[in-house]
Amino acid sequence: MTTDEELRLAAESLGESVLVVGAGPTGAVAVDRVSDRPVPATDEAADPDAVVLAVDGSAPDSSLPDSEEVPAVPLSIAVVSLPARPTPDERELLETLGGLVDAVVLTPSTDTESLTDAVATFVSVVRDPGFVNLDLADARTVLADVDLAALGVGTSDRGSPADAVAEAFTSLPAGVETDPASGVLVDLVGGPAMSVEDVSDAVTAVRGRVGPDAHVIWGGAVAPELGDGVRVRLVVAGVTNARAAPGDPCPRCGATLSAYSLGGRTTLSCENCGYAGVSVRLRE
Template sequence: MSHRDDLREAADALDSSVVVCGLGAYADRLAGSTFDDARYAAAAELLAAASEGSSDGSRPAAVVVALDPDDVGEGDEPVETLRALDALDAFSVAVVPAAAAEGDALAAVRRSVDAVVLAEGTAVEAAVRAFLATVQEPGFVNLDLTDAETVLSAGVAALGTGSADRDAPGTAVAAAFDGLPEGVDATDASAVLVDVVVDPATSVAAATDVIAAVRERIGADANVIWGGAVDEAAADELAVRLVVAGVRHAPPLAAGDPCPRCGEPLSTYRFGARETLSCDACGYSGIAVRRG
């Protein structure tokens, strides 16, 4: 058996230890989904199994929960379910759409899980899959759940992916940072998980070029943990997956949202090709518009 087969066998043994579930609208969206590096279970099924006191080693090491923070509020059933999942003695990660991750809604989620990862737009399922691939797929340098726990303990995280020609690692890193959710500022991030995927013909040294390019975009004291893998189907391409933690997140506003200064509804104004938000009540202007 080759070294790569050994790695794959070890990764396969972890499949049952990571469980994906959905709450609210994501319970229906993910129902019946299959994941290469985890199994899907409804929250009720997972909690019922735990209450029966399973002793066969099937309790999960991690639970990745897809949900919309707007579905979670104090005293609501989703937040109670979230807290019950967090009590399973497993590493609990909530993956949420960044556009809905603000204010009290996000705070309620953060209080109920070990870590929060923001996904771009509504691509929550894609973010779940990218996160699982980052911490589960074997490679020449492996990342695992312990690495994820270390990075995600730094605070709210965001996930971004990017790719480029195998000879342009800096371009792939730039694309991954550009792929972070709108409103995320990674400049002062305190920890980053970096996964580099290369084709068989690409030098492993490309991974070090990726890490150097990542470090140029974050603080000098940020903790960077990286891994790398070879994908035989990558064909001249280099891909980068980032989980950037300790980020600042300020979702752009939309027409009708309350003015940050006075609380009155904002209005949209267009100047040629440029569109901004302004407040007719207090004159606050030049606010970036959130894209749907």
């Protein structure tokens, strides 16, 4: 039985404020668009409980804030939209961001709207009420001790949680390895017919795609407009970034990788040791 105290704590956690800040022109536009959406976020709170930095990963020269400009809060993250192909400056950008925030959350992107969707999704996951809530405390639990995380969304019109989970993992940036994940936030939203068994199926499907020791925390909500469908939103924490680009260090000897294109494919090669491999991102 849920006690009055537990209900009070849950209500207070959902009332925590999230400040969204844009880095560079694209990030600023994304913040404006998020503020126009029906998500409980982005107010210029005097003492925010969390900060989300919206960053366009295709523009490494974006004007990132100084460390002094990021408020000292219980949780700070950067949501970074990665371009279709890795850039030589990508790792430097991610390392710089790692010094500004607690964790960097990666998401694929094709335009400003994709970054807007990603930021709005994260805020919605930790703020929207449901029959079981995910909140900022849960986000802190899985993100506190990791460098990288990834955000994915999947749906199933047939109401199959496992199919929605599979699509959510497929939507993660290619080249992001989830096997070493240390934790996952699983947010399942379905129609009125959604059952506890559906939640169990979703969590089981997630556990099948990460290591056995990953800490999986789930939440659920009913959305009548989904009908028989279900939607799964994932924040997979503790992932590794295997994307490689010309100029990155060779995984064998550490020298600089070069790129050669043939037949529409780009192969990365090391002139020092002879290593040759295709970037994970470019294999598809």
